[in-house]
Structure formats: structure tokens, C-alpha cells
Amino acid sequence: MSTLHPVLIAGQWRAADAPSATFSATNPTTGQLLADDVYPVSSKADVDAVLVAAAQAAPALRATSPETIAAFLNRYADLLEANRDALVAAAHAETGFPTEPRLNSVELPRTTGQLRQAAQAALTRSWTRPVIDTKTGIRSLHEPLGGAALVFGPNNFPFAFNAIAGGDFAAAIAARCPVIAKVHTSHPTTSRLMAECAHQAATEIGLPVGSIQVLYRMDHKLSLGMIENPAVAAVGFTGSRSAGMQLKEVADRHGKPVYLEMSSVNPVFILPDYLAANSEALAAEFFTSCTMGAGQFCTNPGLLVLPGGELGAAFVAAAAAKFAEAKPGVLLNKGGRDSLAEAVETLKSAGATVVCGGEVFDDPGFRYANTILTVTGAQFIADPETLQTEAFGPASLLVLCESGDEMLAVANALEGNLTGTVYANDEGADDAFYTKLAPALRVKVGRLLNNKMPTGVAVSPAMNHGGPFPATGHPFFSSVGIPHAISRFSMLCSYDNVRPHRLPAELQDGNPLGIWRLVDGDWVK
Incomplete structure (x- = not known):
């Protein structure tokens, strides 16, 4: 009963x-x-x-x-x-x-x-x-x-x-x-x-x-x-x-x-020298990150920006093979599946081409085929708002750029995101362009990563799981x-000429709690 x-x-x-x-829940x-x-x-x-x-x-x-x-x-x-x-x-x-x-x-x-x-x-x-x-x-x-x-x-x-x-x-x-x-x-x-x-x-x-x-x-x-x-x-x-x-x-x-x-599409920029040396491994890393948990992570890599030409085409082919071979994971509910399908249609209407997936997966549960779409850098720059539609699930849009200037223009056209990633050669070959790209991306994201996918969010005092609008409501x-x-649920309270015995313990002379305090410009105990 x-x-x-x-x-x-x-x-x-x-x-x-x-x-x-x-109501009752549904087993997805x-x-x-x-x-x-x-x-x-x-x-x-x-x-x-x-x-x-x-x-x-x-x-x-x-x-x-x-x-x-x-x-x-x-x-x-x-x-x-x-x-x-x-x-x-x-x-x-x-x-x-x-x-x-x-x-x-x-x-x-x-x-x-x-x-x-x-x-x-x-x-x-x-x-x-x-x-x-x-x-x-x-x-x-x-x-x-x-x-x-x-x-x-x-x-x-x-x-x-x-x-x-x-x-x-x-x-x-x-x-x-x-x-x-x-x-x-x-x-x-x-x-x-x-x-x-x-x-x-x-x-x-x-x-x-x-x-x-x-x-x-x-x-x-x-x-x-x-x-x-x-x-x-x-x-x-x-x-x-x-x-x-x-x-x-x-x-x-x-x-x-x-x-x-x-919402966040978490842009990932892949610079030419890094891609040339790591294309196959990066395709595997991207596949794992994008499809983990059926892509239902706030920091899922939903937008990849990379060189076009033969180098980009080889990466797209390698990633698409992995996406197409794997059975898609279970989505959390029917509404999520339907929203993902709608988002993919929105991207297609803006000119994106489906490389693999792009349809509901035939299954009793709630699944959507692992999906890769592509556009050119010029297409993205012409309609950045629509092409940043978040497809929440195992789907990603790959932007193939003809030049570094085009990649930089894509970065400048981004909305606010939780994360932004740059894959750059550690030996210095990508450094000149990195110094141009990173400042543009830095102001668009809460967390900037190098050479790792953004999916994980460590519970660390140094973590920022936030970012400019529309990733969050406040950067x-x-x-x-x-x-x-914790500070989000606090208010700043000032005490002016309040007698010592009436002050909160945290503010009393002698620091009875032995905590860190900023006293006359210096952090002291």
C-alpha cells in the first residue's frame, strides 16, 4: 500500500x-x-x-x-x-x-x-x-x-x-x-x-x-x-x-x-600545438568528461573551441567515434531529456551540424544519444547568443576556427560561465597566444583551468563555483x-564606540577566542 x-x-x-x-518520483x-x-x-x-x-x-x-x-x-x-x-x-x-x-x-x-x-x-x-x-x-x-x-x-x-x-x-x-x-x-x-x-x-x-x-x-x-x-x-x-x-x-x-x-557551457579552448601532440588522448578525455553522469554536471564541457582544418577534423572524428560507440547514460527525468532535445534543435536552427547523436535514444528510460555538433568560428561570432544555448546532458558544440584571432573573437563573445579551460603546450609553443587568450577568458569565468577538463568541483577553501551572469546571479x-x-548568509555588522563588555567576543580586546582578526591593517591572533 x-x-x-x-x-x-x-x-x-x-x-x-x-x-x-x-506525486511520486520516477525511476529514470x-x-x-x-x-x-x-x-x-x-x-x-x-x-x-x-x-x-x-x-x-x-x-x-x-x-x-x-x-x-x-x-x-x-x-x-x-x-x-x-x-x-x-x-x-x-x-x-x-x-x-x-x-x-x-x-x-x-x-x-x-x-x-x-x-x-x-x-x-x-x-x-x-x-x-x-x-x-x-x-x-x-x-x-x-x-x-x-x-x-x-x-x-x-x-x-x-x-x-x-x-x-x-x-x-x-x-x-x-x-x-x-x-x-x-x-x-x-x-x-x-x-x-x-x-x-x-x-x-x-x-x-x-x-x-x-x-x-x-x-x-x-x-x-x-x-x-x-x-x-x-x-x-x-x-x-x-x-x-x-x-x-x-x-x-x-x-x-x-x-x-x-x-x-x-547555466554554463564551460568553454574549453584547445590551442594548436597542444592539439597536434595530444589529439587522440584529448578526444578520450573529452568523451569521458562530457558523458560522465550522462553529462548532467554544472561544469560539463559544452563548448569546445579549437583549430579547424585537418587538425580539427581529425579530433572531431576521433571524439565522434567514441561518442557514437557508447550507450548514453540515464538522464534524471523526462523533462531533462525533453529540454536537451529542445536545446539541440535550437543549436541546429542556428546553423550547427550534427556529427553524431542529435536524437532521443530508443530506450524505456530517459536517454538521449551522445551528441557532437559543429559550427565554424565565423558562424559562432555571427550568432553567439543562440550558439551558447546550454544543452544539459551528453552533448557538446565544437567551434572550428580558422585562426587565433577568430578564437579570440569567440572568447570575447562569450557570456559568463562557471569555468573556462585552455589546453596549451607546456613547452612554450602556445605561450604567445595564451597571453592574449587568457585575459579575455579570465573575465568571463569563475574558475580558469589549464590542461584539464572542468567537470570536477573540489570542496576546497580556494574553490570558486560561481562566475559572471548568467552562470550565477552575482560574480x-x-x-x-x-x-x-558561508558569507552569503551573513551581514556585515559594524560597532562604533561600543563599550568593550557589550562587544561580541570576536571583537573584544585581548582576543578571548584566539581567532584571526584584522587589527589596524594586520592579520593577527
């Missing part, structure tokens, strides 16, 4: 209040509904209750000690690991991603690792960045926002970017902001199991009631209405550009910070990388 699962509101798992509908490998687990589409009553609880939790969580926050994040990570078998099985059924190594040995450890990094940052207060100017008597630091973070999770990372466990969640909790998690409807059971671990940890550690809440689905207008509510102080979103821009319009109108990761912020990611 099917079970209608509850929602997590105000510290309790409870039945949804008058849900407007119900078979195309069949996972009908044993049924989830509610929440009504306004649920949404209102979540907002009231978040408003009540915000001041209590703001006053919670960093030690308690760290204890929660560490305990949560422990519980996720203790329940890994059930989590991995659910995520495999709902996403089609392989259990090994993707879910069990890569993504789940990444998730628990970033929770523990956030716990450490909470303890060290590194994200607060205290500044003391003794001459003026002014001191400042970053403190929690005065409300909740509304987090929208994507479909392509059921663990590491999940609204109830991923980077936005970890950062917001480390900043002592309540989280309202709008989990993705493609993997509700995975999200529920994670939320059960989070709720257990919160109860054991004693987080304020309402610090963590979960809704599965609601009417789109209700989602936008949540942003307008005073209980919500910031929004974190990973998903499509169209959905992200709707959230941004509402958030901007109401003065709310909104952190969006939306200054990163959704990955502790402690920088």
Missing part, C-alpha cells in the same frame, strides 16, 4: 495540511513510477506554518553557540554515513546514477566532508572576518542574517547539493540561519531520508525548533510568495536560468540577497568552498 509521507514543519514530521495534490532507468512512496504538494497552510516557525527560530538560532552548530553538523554527517546503504539505494532508484563509485564513494563522502568543513568553520569563526580599527574605535564582523535561508535544491546532485544537506544548507546553518529546504521532486525519498537524519541530529543536539524544515513541492506562486515574506532573509538556488530569473526578480524587488547557479560569491560560501 502506498504511503503519503509527511512534511517537516516546526520540529515535527506531520501530515501535510490539505495538500493540493500528490525504467521510466516507471516509484509508486510505493507518495509525497504531498503543499498548500498555503503548510507554507504559512513553515514561515511562522522559521521566523521564531531565527533569533534563537542566531543566539546559538558555534560549538552547538558544529556539534549538529558533525552529528548529521555521522548519521548520513550510518544510513549510507538506504541513502545510496534510494538515490540510485530516483536518479539512475550508479551506486559505485558515483553515489557511495564519491558524492556521499563529499557531502559529509563539506558538512564537517562547515562545522570546523563555525568553531574557528573564520567566516566572520573580524576587523578592528583602534584609532577610530570602530570594529566589524560578519554575523547571521536576521531570518531564514530558503534553499532550492537541484536534481543532478541528490546528496552534495541537496537542499537539506548540500553546500547551501551547510553554509546557512554554519552562519546560524534557519533553513527552509525546498527539495527537488526528482528525488523526494532520498531527501526525506536525509531530512530524517538532520532532524534526529537537531533533536539530539538541541537546535531551536524550526531550524530545519522541509517541503517537497508546492505551487510556483507559493514558492515566489515565500521570498516576499519577512521570515526569509536570503535565497539559494541551483537550477535552470528561467526558474532562477523568476526567483531573482522577486528577491530583487524585495531587497533579498539571492544566490543563483543557473562575487561561490556556492562551494568553506568559509567563503
Whole structure:
């Protein structure tokens, strides 16, 4: 018998209040509904209750000690690991991603690792960045926002970017902001199991009631209405550009910070001398990167820019052979497959030629043939907007250029991206052109790479998983990388002539916490 699962509101798992509908996830490998687990589409009553609880939790969580926050994040990570078998099985059924190594040995450890990094940052207060100017008597630091973070999770990372466990969640909790998690409807059971671990940890550690809440689905207008509510102080979103821009319009109108990761084709430039020496190996590397996870990575190499002529033709042929021989991976849902098909048609309408693939793969599940398209550099420069359409999946557009000047013109025509890569000869043969290309590409991307595909995103303090619009809504912020990611859910608070005993501990004379502080221009302990 099917079970209608509850929602997590105000510290309790409870039945949804008058849900407007119900839904179940679909197994993308078979195309069949996972009908044993049924989830509610929440009504306004649920949404209102979540907002009231978040408003009540915000001041209590703001006053919670960093030690308690760290204890929660560490305990949560422990519980996720203790329940890994059930989590991995659910995520495999709902996403089609392989259990090994993707879910069990890569993504789940990444998730628990970033929770523990956030716990450490909470303890060290590194994200607060205290500044003391003794001459003026002014001191400042970053403190929690005065409300909740509304987090929208994507479909392509059921663990590491999940609204109830991923980077936005970890950062917001480390900043002592309540989280309202709008989990993705493609993997509700995975999200529920994670939320059960989070709720257990919160109860054991004693987080304020309402610090963590979960809704599965609601009417789109209700989602936008949540942003307008005073209980919500910031929004974190990973998903499509169209959905992200709707959230941004509402958030901007109401003065709310909104952190969006939306779209990126992640251009890869291959310079002539490198290509001449490494064509076959590079074709294999490109194939692996573009088709990994069925191409459903934010940093998938969706645009390659390389020399034309015989050199480019040989690379295209070698890559196309690998793409055509391999069975395409499973896409996350029917909507993703249909969006990919639409994007390929858009590229074709702008003059792109299909070398291989370019059609839905005949299979009970959701698959699209591994696809390579080509255009000339001149074609791209003539219509860069259309030819930068993101084809989210195992597809890439190859731009074949007649000269270095044409490659540079392509770089200058790019929109903002998460990553940009240059493959250049290490012996110096490509250096002269690299010095022209890299500055043009540098301002278009958040992360610049050399001689490696951009697919991986390490959870490192130095990582920037952000970039200029439309990759994200703001080029200054990163959704990955502790402690920088935490600052998104903070506000800069200045204290002017405030008596010493009234200052936060981070700003008091004598540095009672023993943390790094910028005092009169020098970082000291």
C-alpha cells in the first residue's frame, strides 16, 4: 500500500495540511513510477506554518553557540554515513546514477566532508572576518542574517547539493540561519531520508525548533510568495536560468540577497600545438568528461573551441567515434531529456551540424544519444547568443576556427560561465597566444583551468563555483568552498564606540577566542 509521507514543519514530521495534490518520483532507468512512496504538494497552510516557525527560530538560532552548530553538523554527517546503504539505494532508484563509485564513494563522502568543513568553520569563526580599527574605535564582523535561508535544491546532485544537506544548507546553518529546504521532486525519498537524519541530529543536539524544515513541492506562486515574506532573509538556488530569473526578480524587488547557479557551457579552448601532440588522448578525455553522469554536471564541457582544418577534423572524428560507440547514460527525468532535445534543435536552427547523436535514444528510460555538433568560428561570432544555448546532458558544440584571432573573437563573445579551460603546450609553443587568450577568458569565468577538463568541483577553501551572469546571479560569491560560501548568509555588522563588555567576543580586546582578526591593517591572533 502506498504511503503519503509527511512534511517537516516546526520540529515535527506531520501530515501535510490539505495538500493540493500528490506525486511520486520516477525511476529514470525504467521510466516507471516509484509508486510505493507518495509525497504531498503543499498548500498555503503548510507554507504559512513553515514561515511562522522559521521566523521564531531565527533569533534563537542566531543566539546559538558555534560549538552547538558544529556539534549538529558533525552529528548529521555521522548519521548520513550510518544510513549510507538506504541513502545510496534510494538515490540510485530516483536518479539512475550508479551506486559505485558515483553515489557511495564519491558524492556521499563529499557531502559529509563539506558538512564537517562547515562545522570546523563555525568553531574557528573564520567566516566572520573580524576587523578592528583602534584609532577610530570602530570594529566589524560578519554575523547571521536576521531570518531564514530558503534553499532550492537541484536534481543532478541528490546528496552534495541537496537542499537539506548540500553546500547551501551547510553554509546557512554554519552562519546560524534557519533553513527552509525546498527539495527537488526528482528525488523526494532520498531527501526525506536525509531530512530524517538532520532532524534526529537537531533533536539530539538541541537546535531551536524550526531550524530545519522541509517541503517537497508546492505551487510556483507559493514558492515566489515565500521570498516576499519577512521570515526569509536570503535565497539559494541551483537550477535552470528561467526558474532562477523568476526567483531573482522577486528577491530583487524585495531587497533579498539571492544566490543563483543557473547555466554554463564551460568553454574549453584547445590551442594548436597542444592539439597536434595530444589529439587522440584529448578526444578520450573529452568523451569521458562530457558523458560522465550522462553529462548532467554544472561544469560539463559544452563548448569546445579549437583549430579547424585537418587538425580539427581529425579530433572531431576521433571524439565522434567514441561518442557514437557508447550507450548514453540515464538522464534524471523526462523533462531533462525533453529540454536537451529542445536545446539541440535550437543549436541546429542556428546553423550547427550534427556529427553524431542529435536524437532521443530508443530506450524505456530517459536517454538521449551522445551528441557532437559543429559550427565554424565565423558562424559562432555571427550568432553567439543562440550558439551558447546550454544543452544539459551528453552533448557538446565544437567551434572550428580558422585562426587565433577568430578564437579570440569567440572568447570575447562569450557570456559568463562557471569555468573556462585552455589546453596549451607546456613547452612554450602556445605561450604567445595564451597571453592574449587568457585575459579575455579570465573575465568571463569563475574558475580558469589549464590542461584539464572542468567537470570536477573540489570542496576546497580556494574553490570558486560561481562566475559572471548568467552562470550565477552575482560574480562575487561561490556556492562551494568553506568559509567563503558561508558569507552569503551573513551581514556585515559594524560597532562604533561600543563599550568593550557589550562587544561580541570576536571583537573584544585581548582576543578571548584566539581567532584571526584584522587589527589596524594586520592579520593577527
